[in-house]
Amino acid sequence: MSAAQGWGTPGHAGRYRERVFAERARLRADLAEMAARQQRVLADLLDFNAGTEFGRRHGFARIRTLADYRAAVPIQDYAAHAPLIERMAEGEPNLLTADAPVVYFTSSGSTGAHKKIPVTRRFMETVFFPFYYAAWAPLIEHFPDVMDRPDAVLNLKHDPLAVPPVTADGRPHVGASQVDFGTAFGEPLSAELGTAAPWATLPVDVAPDDHLEKMYLRLRLAVQSDVRALIGINPAMIAAVPYQLGLWWQRIVKDVHDGTLGGAPYGPADPERAAQLESLADYFGQVSPHHVWPRVRALFGWTTGVASLYMPSLRERFGAGTAVLTAPVAASEGPVGVPLDRHPSAGSLVPSASVYEFVDADEDLGPGSGTLLPEQLEPHRDYHVVFSHVGGLYRYAVGDIVRVVDRVAGVPRVAYAGRSTRSDAAGERLREAQVVRALEEALTSTGLALRNVACRVEEVEERAGRAPRYVFAVAPESPWLTAETERFAALLDTALGAESPGYARALRERRLAPATVRLLHPDAFHREWHARVADGVRPTQVKDRLFRQDESQWRRLIAASGERRDERRDKRQDERQDDRRGARI
Numbered sequence: 089m090s091a092a093q094g095w096g097t098p099g100h101a102g103r104y105r106e107r108v109f110a111e112r113a114r115l116r117a118d119l120a121e122m123a124a125r126q127q128r129v130l131a132d133l134l135d136f137n138a139g140t141e142f143g144r145r146h147g148f149a150r151i152r153t154l155a156d157y158r159a160a161v162p163i164q165d166y167a168a169h170a171p172l173i174e175r176m177a178e179g180e181p182n183l184l185t186a187d188a189p190v191v192y193f194t195s196s197g198s199t200g201a202h203k204k205i206p207v208t209r210r211f212m213e214t215v216f217f218p219f220y221y222a223a224w225a226p227l228i229e230h231f232p233d234v235m236d237r238p239d240a241v242l243n244l245k246h247d248p249l250a251v252p253p254v255t256a257d258g259r260p261h262v263g264a265s266q267v268d269f270g271t272a273f274g275e276p277l278s279a280e281l282g283t284a285a286p287w288a289t290l291p292v293d294v295a296p297d298d299h300l301e302k303m304y305l306r307l308r309l310a311v312q313s314d315v316r317a318l319i320g321i322n323p324a325m326i327a328a329v330p331y332q333l334g335l336w337w338q339r340i341v342k343d344v345h346d347g348t349l350g351g352a353p354y355g356p357a358d359p360e361r362a363a364q365l366e367s368l369a370d371y372f373g374q375v376s377p378h379h380v381w382p383r384v385r386a387l388f389g390w391t392t393g394v395a396s397l398y399m400p401s402l403r404e405r406f407g408a409g410t411a412v413l414t415a416p417v418a419a420s421e422g423p424v425g426v427p428l429d430r431h432p433s434a435g436s437l438v439p440s441a442s443v444y445e446f447v448d449a450d451e452d453l454g455p456g457s458g459t460l461l462p463e464q465l466e467p468h469r470d471y472h473v474v475f476s477h478v479g480g481l482y483r484y485a486v487g488d489i490v491r492v493v494d495r496v497a498g499v500p501r502v503a504y505a506g507r508s509t510r511s512d513a514a515g516e517r518l519r520e521a522q523v524v525r526a527l528e529e530a531l532t533s534t535g536l537a538l539r540n541v542a543c544r545v546e547e548v549e550e551r552a553g554r555a556p557r558y559v560f561a562v563a564p565e566s567p568w569l570t571a572e573t574e575r576f577a578a579l580l581d582t583a584l585g586a587e588s589p590g591y592a593r594a595l596r597e598r599r600l601a602p603a604t605v606r607l608l609h610p611d612a613f614h615r616e617w618h619a620r621v622a623d624g625v626r627p628t629q630v631k632d633r634l635f636r637q638d639e640s641q642w643r644r645l646i647a648a649s650g651e652r653r654d655e656r657r658d659k660r661q662d663e664r665q666d667d668r669r670g671a672r673i
Contacts, residue, residue, distance in 0.1 A: 092284045178256045260272075282574075327398065341365050398565075437502065470521050515593070515594055
């Protein structure tokens with residue numbers, strides 16, 4: 089039996105609640121003995137993997153302390169681990185880990201290539217499952233009705249595959265949300281909320297890479313349920329829902345009225361619900377999620393980075409009282425922080441998962457960078473994350489920046505602050521986190537709101553010659569007046585200078601021209617997001633991107649206006665439905 093089927097068995101919700109709360113209690117208890125836990129994690133990964141090729145190469149058997157470990161193993165990114173991972177994927181054993189991978193998680197790297205993250209049983213037992221269960225505690229503790237019915241939660245990231253792609257050694261190479269942890273790892277309670285809903289496993293055939301059609305079909309089915317919460321993790325997926333309702337509205341209503349799913353026979357016709365939906369559009373004009381699901385109580389996803397700028401207005405579309413619970417600070421490679429309460433953005437480090445090290449975010453990260461331990465971190469500062477765990481990643485630079493928010497039981501609580509990528513046209517060395525904070529300050533000062541934002545550096549003609557400047561493409565929540573836009577740009581320049589002395593200096597010396605704002609259609613980012621998904625990229629991997637220096641990406645964003653490919657495609661699908669309906673008549 090798959091893990092998702094467990095939600096249909098008596099007592100499952102109670103057993104799930106017990107497991108979730110027990111894992112959270114253990115993680116809370118671990119916070120009180122952070123240093124001891126970290127030492128045990130180090131000793132375990134060294135002992136367990138001492139006989140691997142990596143372990144022999146770096147003398148794991150001789151290492152006793154963290155200082156020894158730091159001296160023996162350089163900081164490494166995915167590219168440094170990749171040669172051994174590729175050999176593992178060919179079936180060669182005992183390279184990075186003593187136990188063989190069961191699956192490989194996929195993750196988009198900075199080059200766009202799909203990483204292969206080896207996932208072993210030992211990793212899942214000691215690193216993954218404890219934080220994975222604990223992460224759901226705030227949701228089910230404060231909103232227990234999400235467990236009352238299988239269709240109470242619309243889980244946007246759940247996307248099972250009947251025939252997953254595999255590596256050369258036959259192991260699945262998929263996203264974490266595409267793995268049935270019950271079947272693969274013997275965890276019957278591991279199925280997430282919403283994975284047993286009628287739309288979780290689609291009852292009609294659809295191509296595995298036709299992600300837009302799968303999203304449509306799930307949304308069409310969900311409008312006939314009393315949804316109480318949405319799970320997205322990637323906030324761009326949640327942000328897409330209001331846009332998708334508008335984009336697909338006529339098609340949804342038609343399918344509901346006729347009892348069809350994508351135009352194919354599905355179930356009883358429901359003209360009453362279709363009439364209700366039509367009346368919503370007639371009354372409100374533009375339908376929002378809270379019109380369709382008036383009892384939505386919570387959204388679950390990342391709330392920081394660019395999402396922090398649009399989440400307040402997005403939440404209103406799901407209902408003024410809707411709570412937004414932040415997802416763990418984690419990557420496919422492993423966890424960093426897990427929210428154990430309703431803090432809006434941050435989670436505590438997971439002492440039993442990985443050995444954590446940090447480097448000040450203002451420094452360039454390299455193999456020999458000096459690192460800080462958790463107890464050395466300062467609140468309200470940004471850091472590169474480096475972690476090591478028994479799953480075969482050693483002093484791994486994941487490429488994320490976190491911000492220390494505060495401490496709980498002496499352990500830092502961290503929020504995701506952005507990727508470690510810098511933009512540096514004239515010595516400004518801007519990081520994503522700095523730009524997001526500057527944008528937030530300018531938005532607060534002007535009272536403006538946006539749906540998304542991106543920026544790039546362009547050359548402009550100045551009195552002293554050509555100089556680069558930052559251009560911010562903004563999709564406004566509501567129209568911005570010219571005077572408001574100009575004031576926003578000026579305030580943004582000031583805030584960027586406060587975040588980066590190099591930016592302020594470059595402005596003074598006219599090596600940078602003042603930033604400018606280019607207003608886009610409110611739906612421009614949603615249209616571009618849909619276009620990327622239509623190209624075959626899984627929705628979970630199409631994330632907000634602040635820096636858009638690539639010319640083709642920028643042009644694609646700016647050109648996202650007028651009739652779009654997804655709208656033309658939707659019209660064609662409506663026409664095909666009409667043709668099929670006519671044929672049946």
